[in-house]
Amino acid sequence: MPAANTLGGRFSLWIGKSQALRHRPHVELADDVKISPEARIHPRVGKIKLGKACTVAPGAVIQGNVEIGDFCSVQMNTMLIGYGTRENPAGKIQIGNHVRIAPNVQMIGGNHVIDRTDLPIGKQGLVQKPIVIEDDVWIAGRVVITCGVRIGTGSVIAAGAVVTKDVPAWSIVGGVPAKILRKRKPDEERTDEHE
Numbered sequence: 662m663p664a665a666n667t668l669g670g671r672f673s674l675w676i677g678k679s680q681a682l683r684h685r686p687h688v689e690l691a692d693d694v695k696i697s698p699e700a701r702i703h704p705r706v707g708k709i710k711l712g713k714a715c716t717v718a719p720g721a722v723i724q725g726n727v728e729i730g731d732f733c734s735v736q737m738n739t740m741l742i743g744y745g746t747r748e749n750p751a752g753k754i755q756i757g758n759h760v761r762i763a764p765n766v767q768m769i770g771g772n773h774v775i776d777r778t779d780l781p782i783g784k785q786g787l788v789q790k791p792i793v794i795e796d797d798v799w800i801a802g803r804v805v806i807t808c809g810v811r812i813g814t815g816s817v818i819a820a821g822a823v824v825t826k827d828v829p830a831w832s833i834v835g836g837v838p839a840k841i842l843r844k845r846k847p848d849e850e851r852t853d854e855h856e
Contacts, residue, residue: 674695677695677717678695681700681702684702688708689708689710689711690710690711691713694716701721701722701723703723703724704724705725706747707726707743707745707750708747709725709727712731713732715729715733715735716735721735721737722740722742723741724741725744725745725753726745726746726752729756729760730757730758730760730796731759732758733756733760736764738764739763740767740768740769742768742770743770744808745789751790752770752791754792755793757795758796762800763801763804768794770790771790772787773785773787790809791809792807792810793811793812795816796814796815797815798815798816801818804822804824805824806818807825810824811827811828815830815831816830816833821835822839831845
């Protein structure tokens with residue numbers, strides 16, 4: 662990310678934010694959002710919202726229906742693609758606060774229908790389901806999160822995992838497909854304040 666402590670850095674971040682705001686009123690950014698000019702942000706027929714103190718790194722792609730909370734980072738070459746329309750955001754990606762998303766992560770709120778063999782896959786349409794990432798989650802590099810998945814508060818997704826099922830709060834998951842490796846908090850330590 663360009664640093665905001667130099668004139669060139671501030672100018673670069675201004676360009677990144679300006680490019681995203683070309684799509685007003687369907688892109689909503691907090692005043693202190695930092696977007697690399699090499700990021701690509703486009704709402705298509707949806708709406709994008711980024712909360713305060715978020716950063717979007719070079720090469721990141723955010724498209725369609727995506728809402729990101731406060732104090733989040735989206736690192737290089739990550740793809741967040743939400744489906745649906747503004748009126749019906751069936752495949753929306755909803756990200757909470759304090760979420761860290763490492764490079765090369767993919768979240769796509771839709772999946773091809775493959776039921777028929779007499780039609781090409783590209784003509785069978787899409788199943789659209791939301792992806793929900795709750796607060797204080799770390800998603801490590803090269804993770805894939807499929808549509809319809811919810812990741813609970815305080816969870817960690819290990820590098821290279823493919824997440825196809827919901828992840829309970831305070832879990833560490835990894836593998837293909839992802840499985841629970843361990844819990845960050847024993848059940849008796851959990852409180853309702855984060856769940």
